[in-house]
Amino acid sequence: MDFKLTDEHMKLRKEFFNVCAELEKQKPSGFSGLESVYDTDEGWDYHLHCAKEFAKRGWLAHGWPPEYGGHGTIMDKVLFSEARGHYDLPGVDIFGVEMLAPTLLAMASEEIKKEFLPGIAAGETMWCELWSEPNAGSDLASLTAGAVRKGDEYVINGQKIWSTGAHRAHWAFALVRTNPQAERKQQGITFVLFDMKTPGVTVNPLFFMDRGHLYNEVFLDDVHVPVTNIVGEENNGWAVTQILAGFERSNVGTIAWLRRQLSDLVEYCNETKVKGSPLSRDPLIRNRIAELACSIEAARTLSYKIADAQSKNEMSAFEASGVKVFAAELQARVACLGADILGPYGQVKRSQWSPLDGFYERWYQQFFVLWMAMGTNEIQRNIIAWYGLGLPRMK
Amino acid sequence: MDFNLTEQQEMFQKEVRKFAEAEITPLVDIMDKQNNFPHEIRPKLAAMNLYGIPFDPKYGGAGSDHVSLVLALEEIAKVAASMAIHIQLQQVVNDRFNKLATEEQKMEWMPQICEGKKVGCFGFTEPDTGSNPKMIKTVAVEEDDCYVINGTKRFITNAPFADVMCIFAKLEGDISLFFAETDRPGFSTSAKMDKLGLRGTDLSDTIFEDLRVPKDHLMGGKGGKFDALKDAMTIGKLCLSAQCVGLMQASLEEAIKYAMTRMHFDEPIFELQAIHWLLAEMASRLEASRWLTYRAAFLKDQGMDTIKDMAITKLFVTSTAVDVCRWGMQVHGAYGISKEYKIERLFRDAKMYELLEGTSEIQRELIVKRLPR
Numbered sequence: 001m002d003f004k005l006t007d008e009h010m011k012l013r014k015e016f017f018n019v020c021a022e023l024e025k026q027k028p029s030g031f032s033g034l035e036s037v038y039d040t041d042e043g044w045d046y047h048l049h050c051a052k053e054f055a056k057r058g059w060l061a062h063g064w065p066p067e068y069g070g071h072g073t074i075m076d077k078v079l080f081s082e083a084r085g086h087y088d089l090p091g092v093d094i095f096g097v098e099m100l101a102p103t104l105l106a107m108a109s110e111e112i113k114k115e116f117l118p119g120i121a122a123g124e125t126m127w128c129e130l131w132s133e134p135n136a137g138s139d140l141a142s143l144t145a146g147a148v149r150k151g152d153e154y155v156i157n158g159q160k161i162w163s164t165g166a167h168r169a170h171w172a173f174a175l176v177r178t179n180p181q182a183e184r185k186q187q188g189i190t191f192v193l194f195d196m197k198t199p200g201v202t203v204n205p206l207f208f209m210d211r212g213h214l215y216n217e218v219f220l221d222d223v224h225v226p227v228t229n230i231v232g233e234e235n236n237g238w239a240v241t242q243i244l245a246g247f248e249r250s251n252v253g254t255i256a257w258l259r260r261q262l263s264d265l266v267e268y269c270n271e272t273k274v275k276g277s278p279l280s281r282d283p284l285i286r287n288r289i290a291e292l293a294c295s296i297e298a299a300r301t302l303s304y305k306i307a308d309a310q311s312k313n314e315m316s317a318f319e320a321s322g323v324k325v326f327a328a329e330l331q332a333r334v335a336c337l338g339a340d341i342l343g344p345y346g347q348v349k350r351s352q353w354s355p356l357d358g359f360y361e362r363w364y365q366q367f368f369v370l371w372m373a374m375g376t377n378e379i380q381r382n383i384i385a386w387y388g389l390g391l392p393r394m395k
Numbered sequence: 396m397d398f399n400l401t402e403q404q405e406m407f408q409k410e411v412r413k414f415a416e417a418e419i420t421p422l423v424d425i426m427d428k429q430n431n432f433p434h435e436i437r438p439k440l441a442a443m444n445l446y447g448i449p450f451d452p453k454y455g456g457a458g459s460d461h462v463s464l465v466l467a468l469e470e471i472a473k474v475a476a477s478m479a480i481h482i483q484l485q486q487v488v489n490d491r492f493n494k495l496a497t498e499e500q501k502m503e504w505m506p507q508i509c510e511g512k513k514v515g516c517f518g519f520t521e522p523d524t525g526s527n528p529k530m531i532k533t534v535a536v537e538e539d540d541c542y543v544i545n546g547t548k549r550f551i552t553n554a555p556f557a558d559v560m561c562i563f564a565k566l567e568g569d570i571s572l573f574f575a576e577t578d579r580p581g582f583s584t585s586a587k588m589d590k591l592g593l594r595g596t597d598l599s600d601t602i603f604e605d606l607r608v609p610k611d612h613l614m615g616g617k618g619g620k621f622d623a624l625k626d627a628m629t630i631g632k633l634c635l636s637a638q639c640v641g642l643m644q645a646s647l648e649e650a651i652k653y654a655m656t657r658m659h660f661d662e663p664i665f666e667l668q669a670i671h672w673l674l675a676e677m678a679s680r681l682e683a684s685r686w687l688t689y690r691a692a693f694l695k696d697q698g699m700d701t702i703k704d705m706a707i708t709k710l711f712v713t714s715t716a717v718d719v720c721r722w723g724m725q726v727h728g729a730y731g732i733s734k735e736y737k738i739e740r741l742f743r744d745a746k747m748y749e750l751l752e753g754t755s756e757i758q759r760e761l762i763v764k765r766l767p768r
Contacts, residue, residue, distance in 0.1 A: 137729060139660045162729050209732050209739035275527055284756055343525060344550050344750050349589040353549075361591050364746060365732075365739075372729045378669050 003301075005079075012076060016083035019057070023050055024087040030350060032362055035212040037090045038165045050091025051123030060097050061121040064105060068113060069121045078252050078307040085253030086260050095165070096120040096127035100173050103191075106243050107232045116171075116193065128169035128196070130160040130218055131241075137162070138379045140175070141185045141238065145220060147176040147192065149227060154178070154192060156200075156223040166203045166216040169196050174220075179235050191237035194225040210365040250307040250320075251327040254370070255300045258327075261334050261359075262292060268356060269341065279341065288337055295333070299326050318388030321380040328370040328377055335360065335367035398686070400462070407459070408466040414443055415474040426477045426595020427740050430587070432556065433595075436478070437511035445471070446485040447509030450493055454501050455509030461692040465637035469685075472641030476744040477595040479641065483634040484553045488515025490630050491561050495572065495615035495623060504559060504574075516557035518548035518601055519624055525549075525754075529621065533603065535564040535571060542566070542573060542613060544581075544606040554584050555597040561614070562603070569618030573608055581606035592743035629701055631752040632709035636688040639716035639748050643681040646723035646741045650674060653727050653736070664726075673726055677719045684712040703765035710758035713748040720745040 005013065026049070028042040036043030054060050062077035064070025084092065092098065101120045104113050119125030136143040145158020156176055166172065172194055179188030196203070200223035206215040232240040266289060269280035279285055302323050309319065338360040339346045350358030371377055385391040400408065422433045440446060448464040450456025457463075464486065472479040489508050492501050507513040524530040533546025544564050554560070560582075562573045575582060585600035615623065651674060654665040664670050691708040694701050720742045724731035731738050749755055 132729075135658055137659075142660075207734040209734060209743065211734070215733070275530065339746060340749075340754075343754060344520075347591040347747060347750070349591070351589065353588060364591060365743065368724065368732050371725075372732065376728060 003304075009075060009079060012072075013079045013083065016059075016080045017086070019053070020083045020087040020089050023053060023089055023091070027089075030357065031088075032357075032359065033088055033366075034090070034094075034164075035208070035210075035214055035362070035366065038168055038214045039212045043090070044168055047090035048123070048126075050089055051093065054091050055121060055123035058121075060092065060123055061101075064101065064117075064121070068105070068117045074311040075307060078250055078304075078311075081250075081253035082256040085256030088257055088260070091123070093120070093123075093126050095129050095169070095173070096125060099129065100127055103173075103231060103240060103243060107191075107240050109228075111228065112193070112231060125171055126165070126169050128163055128166040128172050130163055130166070130172045130174035130220075132162045133159060134161050138376055140241070141189070143175055143177060143189065145174070145176050146180065147178050147190060147225070149178070152227050154190075154225045154227060156192070156194075156220045156225060158220050160218040160220070161206070161215075163203075163216045163218045164214050166196065166218050167205065167213065172196055172201075172218075173231070175237050175241065182235065186238040188235050189237040190234050191231040191240040192225055193229045193231065194223065198223050198225065200224070208365070210362055250303040250310065251323050252300070252303040252307060254327045254331070255296060255303050258296050258330055258334055259300070261338070261363075262289070262296060264356060264359075265289070265334075265338055265341065272355075285341060288340075292330075292333055292337060295330055299323065299330055302326065316387070318384045321375075321383040322388070324370075324374065325377045325380045325384075331367045331370050335363045339364045400466070404460075404463055404466060407463050408470060411443065411445070411467045411470040412473075414439075415470050419471065419474045419478050422478070423475045423740075426475060428594075430589060430594045432481065432597050434556070437514075440482060441509060441511035444509070445482050446511055447489055447505070448486065450489055450505065450509065454489075454493065455506030456489075461633065461695040462689060465633060465640075465688055465692045468634055468637035469641040469644070469688075472638035473645045474641075475595075476638050476642055476741075477593045479634075479638045480552060480593055480596045483631065483638070484517060485509075485511075485515055486634065487517050487627055487631055488559070488561055491517070491572065491614065491623070491627060492574075494626070496574075497611065500574075500611070508559075513558040514553050514556055515559050515561065516551050516553040516601070517561045517627065518551050518554075519563040520549050520551075522547055522549050522600075529570070531563060531565060531570065533562065533564040535566040535573060537566070537610075538607075541607045541609055544573065544575070544603045544608065546603050548601045548603075550588075550598055551584075551601050552596050552598055554599045554601050555587050560601065563620065563624060566613075566617055570620045570624070571618055572614040572620040572623055573612050574614060575603075575606060575608045575612060579606060579608065590747075592740075592745070592747040625702065628752050629695075629705045632705040633688070633691055633695060633701075635748050635752055636684070636691065636705075636708045636712040639712045639745065640681070640685045640688050642716050642741050642745050642748075643677070643684060643719040646720045646738065646745075647674070647677045647681055649736070649738050649741070650677065650723040650726040653730070653738075657728075657730075670726060673722045677722050680715045680719050684715050688712055703762055706753075706758040706761040706765075709752065710755050710762065713745075714755055716745040716748060
């Protein structure tokens with residue numbers, strides 16, 4: 001057993017942190033993670049700028065085969081993710097780089113790979129995912145948006161929902177039903193790619209509870225897509241979705257980001273006096289911060305363990321589910337601790353009155369997202385129970 | 396022991412419920428989305444006697460009890476907690492006049508507040524002190540025929556449009572209580588704060604720069620008003636707890652409604668055991684909170700010292716409300732975080748209550764100090 005990084009990894013890690021530190025200095029005022037990327041023009045421009053900077057160093061193609069411009073290993077990707085998480089930097093398209101590219105590498109035709117991978121590696125083409133529907137979320141196989149083949153095109157009709165960044169994305173990857181008569185609902189689904197400017201695509205905002213615009217509902221009315229724009233075989237899209245389980249899911253970036261938030265909170269407690277004494281001397285606050293620091297350290301170790309297993313192709317799906325649940329609940333604990341420590345000031349929107357740039361007023365509303373996204377925590381617990389512990393399936 | 400409401404209390408509860416659903420429901424978006432207070436509701440609230448429930452009719456009150464007060468606030472908060480907070484402040488200011496003002500001042504101010512013609516606000520929190528009011532920096536100095544007040548108060552509900560303010564200030568080194576008309580020279584407010592929850596109850600700083608008030612605006616004589624503050628906070632805690640009960644009731648109802656209609660694997664999620672457990676937990680915590688709050692109101696009506704009981708009630712009920720509203724969101728899944736559903740507002744509103752009228756940590760201190768030993 002060896003918990004240390006190699007010298008080469010340490011050197012790389014330093015490089016990632018140095019570049020990210022430089023990019024952090026260019027952040028627009030008030031920038032706050034994914035919400036700023038999709039909600040504001042300044043945030044989106046900054047996202048594209050960071051993407052270009054990462055792309056020119058080959059960092060958007062970590063772990064890809066060299067013939068497609070690949071660079072480095074899965075562990076390099078994990079270390080890069082940690083640096084970005086620490087500085088809360090955008091620049092990596094979660095849909096294009098994190099999800100679609102590995103899917104294409106595993107399942108797409110040579111033509112599709114050659115057509116779409118360069119744009120992702122160059123940080124030029126941004127993607128969105130059109131999977132969930134009003135009645136198909138955790139039960140994704142119930143999706144009903146349909147594609148009818150007419151000549152060398154599919155004509156797609158239906159509605160998608162919770163489509164993060166669809167109002168900014170250039171292209172989409174979607175799941176559509178191409179055979180409604182299939183015996184099982186997981187059959188008859190196809191994984192298609194199309195330009196978001198295709199006639200018939202309408203994007204409407206779904207405002208988040210803090211009024212931010214990340215999510216959308218997307219209506220597809222007679223959207224014509226070439227039949228060559230599919231990944232995997234027709235009617236076999238479900239198998240394509242399943243390989244996503246094998247991608248980088250250590251959540252190391254999230255954990256790094258949480259460490260940074262806790263560190264900022266500690267600084268605030270050291271600098272803020274109540275009744276003439278710094279908050280950091282309050283036993284209740286010290287206790288809660290210490291508990292959280294322990295949990296974050298445990299999560300960090302777990303996420304490295306998963307990254308290591310993944311880089312050796314030894315990871316099981318339920319291990320990633322475990323760290324996902326752990327990371328989501330840690331986010332909630334950090335949000336609640338910050339809100340409690342800042343008191344009423346933590347509930348005031350970004351203004352002259354709000355400490356830490358109003359972060360906790362926003363974060364108290366946003367921590368739920370990881371709880372729900374990528375399969376709710378309830379679904380993850382089922383996966384752990386079924387696949388990890390061998391417990392029977394039940395309602 | 397009798398856990399039943401009186402016929403009068405039940406009737407009042409039903410009337411307020413009907414009123415809230417009909418008159419306040421249409422205002423929810425104005426308050427939450429636009430962050431504005433709809434002043435047109437004030438005469439209607441007054442007509443329902445909601446500004447002066449426990450006060451003597453000769454001062455414009457309804458002559459009712461604190462149990463009725465919590466029943467009303469619960470029903471109002473179930474529809475719009477922001478409106479309930481506005482009403483609470485009117486009660487708290489009236490309560491100070493009722494206990495500390497001269498007969499003449501009571502006759503002048505209380506009926507106007509009860510009728511909604513005047514709005515009150517209440518100031519003890521300051522930029523450098525919240526839960527420890529003994530450290531307030533606002534000072535009053537006696538000068539000929541008046542007191543001159545200087546200082547700043549923070550997080551003052553109703554302040555941007557209030558007509559009168561109760562102000563805690565140090566006079567000769569001890570805490571005294573004054574009231575001041577807000578149109579006096581030297582009184583100003585900051586810009587309105589934009590906040591997470593309870594939106595639409597306008598909140599701002601109030602700034603006193605050589606604010607001169609007549610000597611008769613000193614309430615209850617010089618000094619010794621830390622107890623008056625504790626007493627005011629006791630009423631405040633009762634009101635907040637009642638509102639949290641309303642929030643929890645709304646959260647449970649919304650969660651059930653959603654669970655009955657949301658299909659998942661070809662059946663409503665209401666059929667899933669994981670959802671059963673969440674709903675059952677919400678319902679049981681709600682019931683415990685409700686009866687703890689009613690008991691605290693009952694004790695208040697009996698004229699008992701309720702500092703410990705109010706602290707216990709406030710601590711339990713407000714933190715439970717945060718949990719119950721969060722579970723309500725969890726039942727909603729991804730839809731819970733969108734503006735399309737009411738549950739996100741309930742979740743945001745609930746968090747505010749943990750911090751008002753003394754944080755949960757302060758309540759714990761109050762409780763421990765009063766435990767038998």
